[in-house]
Amino acid sequence: MESNAWYNNHNNTIEWQLTLDKTVIDHTVITRVVLSMARDGAKPVVTDSDIAEDAPVFDFSNADRLIIKPDKKTLPEGDYKADLIIYDAANSKGILWTRDRLIEVVS
Numbered sequence: 001m002e003s004n005a006w007y008n009n010h011n012n013t014i015e016w017q018l019t020l021d022k023t024v025i026d027h028t029v030i031t032r033v034v035l036s037m038a039r040d041g042a043k044p045v046v047t048d049s050d051i052a053e054d055a056p057v058f059d060f061s062n063a064d065r066l067i068i069k070p071d072k073k074t075l076p077e078g079d080y081k082a083d084l085i086i087y088d089a090a091n092s093k094g095i096l097w098t099r100d101r102l103i104e105v106v107s
Contacts, residue, residue: 006070008077014068018086018097024064030060032087034094035068037080037103045075075105 009083018025035057038044049058059067066086084098 002102003104006068006075006080006103008092008105008107009071011071014070014103016066016068016084016098017064018029026063028062028063028064029088030086031089032094033058033060033066034085034087035082036085037057037082039073039078045080047073052088063094070105077105077107079104 006014016028033049035047036044037047047054049055049060052083054073056072057069059069080103081100082098082103083096083100084087085094086097087094
């Protein structure tokens with residue numbers, strides 16, 4: 001299982017290259033991103049690009065990758081399992097793209 005580190009209050013980024021049939025998708029067609037992160041049975045922390053305070057967390061303007069900017073949102077430290085849902089004009093209900101990806105939140 002792949003994992004990433006979410007560094008609170010630092011300028012590190014998480015970059016994900018989303019592929020379909022081993023081909024990188026055009027990330028500029030993405031219209032919305034939802035990242036749901038759960039740990040230890042607690043209610044998931046949801047970060048949604050459609051919510052004004054969460055919008056700066058995501059950058060999907062690059063054709064070849066999705067950039068997540070953890071310094072834009074501080075989370076409690078710990079290990080999370082993350083689900084990534086992406087939306088585009090053809091998929092208004094979203095596509096569950098990544099499931100149970102490990103993200104470690106550290107300060």
